[in-house]
Amino acid sequence: MAKALNLGMIGYGFMGRAHTNGYKRVADFFPDIPFKPVLKAACARDAEKIKAFADQWGYESIETDWRKLLERKDIDAVDICVPNNLHKEISIAAAKAGKMILCEKPLAMNVAEGEEMCQAVEKAKVANTVWYNYRRIPAVTFAKKLIDEGRLGRIFHYRANFLQDWTISAELPQGGAGLWRLDAAAAGSGVTGDLLAHCIDTALWLNGGIADVSAMTEVFVKERKHALTGKTEKVTIDDACSFLCHFQNGSLGLFESTRYARGHKALYTFEINGEKGSLKWDLHDLHRLEIFEYSNEGATRGWKSVHITDGDHPYMGKWWVPGLAIGYEHSFVHQVADFLYSLGSGEPCHPTFRDALETQKVCDAVISSAKDHSWKKV
Numbered sequence: 504m505a506k507a508l509n510l511g512m513i514g515y516g517f518m519g520r521a522h523t524n525g526y527k528r529v530a531d532f533f534p535d536i537p538f539k540p541v542l543k544a545a546c547a548r549d550a551e552k553i554k555a556f557a558d559q560w561g562y563e564s565i566e567t568d569w570r571k572l573l574e575r576k577d578i579d580a581v582d583i584c585v586p587n588n589l590h591k592e593i594s595i596a597a598a599k600a601g602k603m604i605l606c607e608k609p610l611a612m613n614v615a616e617g618e619e620m621c622q623a624v625e626k627a628k629v630a631n632t633v634w635y636n637y638r639r640i641p642a643v644t645f646a647k648k649l650i651d652e653g654r655l656g657r658i659f660h661y662r663a664n665f666l667q668d669w670t671i672s673a674e675l676p677q678g679g680a681g682l683w684r685l686d687a688a689a690a691g692s693g694v695t696g697d698l699l700a701h702c703i704d705t706a707l708w709l710n711g712g713i714a715d716v717s718a719m720t721e722v723f724v725k726e727r728k729h730a731l732t733g734k735t736e737k738v739t740i741d742d743a744c745s746f747l748c749h750f751q752n753g754s755l756g757l758f759e760s761t762r763y764a765r766g767h768k769a770l771y772t773f774e775i776n777g778e779k780g781s782l783k784w785d786l787h788d789l790h791r792l793e794i795f796e797y798s799n800e801g802a803t804r805g806w807k808s809v810h811i812t813d814g815d816h817p818y819m820g821k822w823w824v825p826g827l828a829i830g831y832e833h834s835f836v837h838q839v840a841d842f843l844y845s846l847g848s849g850e851p852c853h854p855t856f857r858d859a860l861e862t863q864k865v866c867d868a869v870i871s872s873a874k875d876h877s878w879k880k881v
């Protein structure tokens with residue numbers, strides 16, 4: 504019989520909804536989880552809006568101040584789904600209050616903040632995880648398995664892109680609800696912390712540590728009206744970022760992210776080339792993994808596109824029948840399930856805060872390299 508795990512959700516936006524969907528569905532599809540999420544409380548500043556969210560998604564109560572939520576004895580775990588500049592303060596207070604923490608990415612605004620957060624959760628010995636959810640898309644999890652089995656052999660190249668086009672208009676304001684990503688005071692950085700952080704987390708997981716980076720960033724629209732002050736202000740986030748890197752295993756990395764790639768909405772792709780084979784993945788076709796194996800050389804050689812929907816593929820045995828695809832939202836169900844299994848086993852649920860700090864280190868090195876046009880060690 505699963506024990507109750509009382510959750511407090513902070514934020515009701517995009518991720519507030521994606522995570523809540525995960526909590527609501529997990530017990531139906533992962534009936535062997537040792538803990539069952541209970542939607543105890545939802546928290547945001549606007550009482551009317553958070554009440555509407557709580558009623559729609561099934562939370563039992565609301566709070567309008569996250570400090571009040573942390574004081575509550577009936578909350579076991581908090582989920583931080585608010586802009587990046589709030590992650591540190593809430594996480595450290597939550598750790599001190601003895602709450603388990605599921606925090607959105609990027610972990611923090613910078614490495615110094617992230618280090619403080621790691622120390623706080625480690626001192627308090629509270630379970631923690633960071634929502635780098637792409638690890639838990641079955642095709643990506645399967646890529647990890649193939650690499651760990653040595654199926655690619657020595658890795659030579661790792662290439663990743665995350666392309667969007669939603670900030671091309673110079674009329675788009677910065678700051679405030681929905682547009683905090685354009686305001687460095689709330690986001691920390693632009694595409695580096697928002698999009699490349701995902702590519703970096705996946706890369707570190709699949710291909711190991713990054714030794715050094717050489718980056719360039721660009722701000723295409725230099726000034727935007729600030730939604731909160733009404734004034735036209737300098738844009739201080741990075742609109743686009745590309746970087747080269749050396750991985751610790753000797754392979755070379757090439758990463759690109761932008762919100763100015765007309766026609767692309769969320770094109771996250773990666774390709775890995777090894778001595779014995781290559782892998783390719785594309786978020787727009789997320790249930791497929793493209794695989795090339797050199798051992799198959801012969802007249803029928805070529806890339807194969809494997810539909811990662813069979814019972815022996817990661818997580819897929821829990822869903823429908825072989826051949827039927829699942830989607831983006833299921834990566835959050837998987838992360839909830841793995842977090843709950845980890846509470847049962849006492850093992851950490853990766854990526855932990857400490858794991859996510861490694862991604863933060865690469866992001867900081869990238870921003871620093873772009874500033875003075877030089878290679879930076881991570």
Ligand SMILES: NC(=O)c1ccc[n+]([C@@H]2O[C@H](COP(=O)([O-])OP(=O)(O)OC[C@H]3O[C@@H](n4cnc5c(N)ncnc54)[C@H](O)[C@@H]3O)[C@@H](O)[C@H]2O)c1
Nearest residue numbers: 514515516517518547548584585586587607608609634681
């Ligand atoms: N894992 C992913 O793929 C992914 C995707 C999108 C966003 N994110 C991350 O999730 C976090 C939230 O992003 P989002 O897209 O859900 O943003 P959003 O703008 O949709 O929602 C932000 C929420 O934070 C709330 N909020 C702001 N200040 C608050 C405060 N002081 N107290 C309580 N609530 C407050 C807002 O009311 C809103 O509900 C960010 O850190 C972002 O980087 C991760």
